[in-house]
Amino acid sequence: MEKTANISTFMGNIMPRMIKILVLTDFSSGYSRSLLRGIVRYSQTVQGWTFYRMPLYYRMLHGDRGVVEWARRWKADAIIAQLSDIDIDVLRDLGIPIIVQNYRDRIPGVCNLTGDYVGTGRMAAEYFLGRGYVNYAYYGNSEPVWSRERCEGYSQRLEQDGFTVHRYFEQQSDRQEGWVQNFDEVGRWLRSLPKPVALFACDDHHALHISETCKINEIAVPDEVAILGVDNDELMCRISNPPLSSILIDSENGGYTAGQVLSELISRKVKEPFNITVAPLQIVPRESTQKYVIKDKYVMKAVEYIEQNYMKPISVTSLLEFIPCSRRGFEKRFRANTGLPVYQFVQRYRIDIFADRLISSGRSIDELAISCGFEDFKNVSRVFLRYKGMTPSRFRKQHRHESDAPGEAEHS
Numbered sequence: 001m002e003k004t005a006n007i008s009t010f011m012g013n014i015m016p017r018m019i020k021i022l023v024l025t026d027f028s029s030g031y032s033r034s035l036l037r038g039i040v041r042y043s044q045t046v047q048g049w050t051f052y053r054m055p056l057y058y059r060m061l062h063g064d065r066g067v068v069e070w071a072r073r074w075k076a077d078a079i080i081a082q083l084s085d086i087d088i089d090v091l092r093d094l095g096i097p098i099i100v101q102n103y104r105d106r107i108p109g110v111c112n113l114t115g116d117y118v119g120t121g122r123m124a125a126e127y128f129l130g131r132g133y134v135n136y137a138y139y140g141n142s143e144p145v146w147s148r149e150r151c152e153g154y155s156q157r158l159e160q161d162g163f164t165v166h167r168y169f170e171q172q173s174d175r176q177e178g179w180v181q182n183f184d185e186v187g188r189w190l191r192s193l194p195k196p197v198a199l200f201a202c203d204d205h206h207a208l209h210i211s212e213t214c215k216i217n218e219i220a221v222p223d224e225v226a227i228l229g230v231d232n233d234e235l236m237c238r239i240s241n242p243p244l245s246s247i248l249i250d251s252e253n254g255g256y257t258a259g260q261v262l263s264e265l266i267s268r269k270v271k272e273p274f275n276i277t278v279a280p281l282q283i284v285p286r287e288s289t290q291k292y293v294i295k296d297k298y299v300m301k302a303v304e305y306i307e308q309n310y311m312k313p314i315s316v317t318s319l320l321e322f323i324p325c326s327r328r329g330f331e332k333r334f335r336a337n338t339g340l341p342v343y344q345f346v347q348r349y350r351i352d353i354f355a356d357r358l359i360s361s362g363r364s365i366d367e368l369a370i371s372c373g374f375e376d377f378k379n380v381s382r383v384f385l386r387y388k389g390m391t392p393s394r395f396r397k398q399h400r401h402e403s404d405a406p407g408e409a410e411h412s
Contacts, residue, residue, distance in 0.1 A: 023053045025082040030233030038255020064090045097265035111273040117146045120280040121153025128198035132294040135194040140202030142169040147202035187217040195224045204229035204236035211240040222291040242287030254278030299337040311373045351387045358396045
């Protein structure tokens with residue numbers, strides 16, 4: 001018996017303690033599910049993490065104090081929470097690390113899992129500016145910080161170029177009552193907008209609502225209203241007719257970073273809370289924005305040619321073979337209508353297609369670069385880094401979470 005006791009004591013000393021994570025989040029959105037995937041992915045790199053997702057009805061029945069009491073009984077080591085109306089001070093009473101997926105505002109004194117919302121808005125503005133629009137609109141919710149700041153970034157960038165943004169903010173009561181009751185009001189707003197208009201929605205849920213309202217009001221998408229959402233929730237984007245373009249957010253890697261931070265908070269390696277910022281990555285174009293608003297017929301003809309022939313060599317000289325303009329005059333007109341010189345326009349178009357294929361295709365980076373029209377594929381890594389902030393192989397790793405396949409070496 002004594003020998004058995006000694007072995008048990010020894011095993012107890014080397015076995016890792018179970019780390020218990022209480023999850024208080026809503027899994028109805030693709031963004032939240034992606035964040036959780038990242039956190040779970042991190043937990044698989046360490047030993048002994050277990051999660052408990054508290055059902056929403058438990059809070060409704062027992063209140064915030066009931067949640068705290070349950071966490072105490074379960075001996076939770078940390079909490080990941082999506083807070084819209086919960087009392088953060090009640091959770092603080094537990095004295096354990098808390099990471100908050102913020103809703104109304106960033107909360108002082110805890111780690112906020114937040115985002116570059118202003119940068120996301122600016123990305124949307126740049127995208128629409130490059131497509132030649134002069135009319136702009138924003139549709140969002142007045143309460144969440146991510147909706148307000150996305151509108152701020154979108155509006156600021158467009159106002160820099162002298163454009164006005166038509167805004168519509170639904171109230172929280174609209175969401176509680178359901179969207180059916182404000183279809184008429186949103187429909188009137190959409191009909192009143194100058195056309196064609198580039199409309200940026202605060203997320204894919206709101207973008208889908210706009211798409212549905214346009215259909216009811218016989219407003220053509222994208223010919224009259226081009227729609228861009230955020231989160232790239234595949235189901236939300238594909239259920240729309242036409243499918244919705246959306247901004248892809250680096251949410252899964254944000255979740256992975258949150259897992260790392262949570263681990264350090266639990267082990268006391270980090271004592272002071274700080275914000276974890278999730279960045280926007282790229283626009284995933286679908287049919288809801290497949291329209292350029294370019295009045296210059298020659299520039300429009302050149303853009304259409306680029307879209308159809310991006311995989312071939314393209315230069316100003318090759319475009320002028322079928323466009324009756326002087327070189328200097330055409331270059332000036334192209335930049336005035338798209339905001340970019342021809343070379344940069346072509347390069348950016350190829351990079352966006354290349355980035356999408358890095359995620360969706362298993363072919364090597366060299367093969368994909370050539371298929372997207374990069375003749376000097378050895379330098380594609382530098383070009384990609386300039387536009388996306390990271391190399392192609394790192395981009396693929398982060399968004400497919402796989403090791404590089406043979407033939408995917410970096411080019412310097």
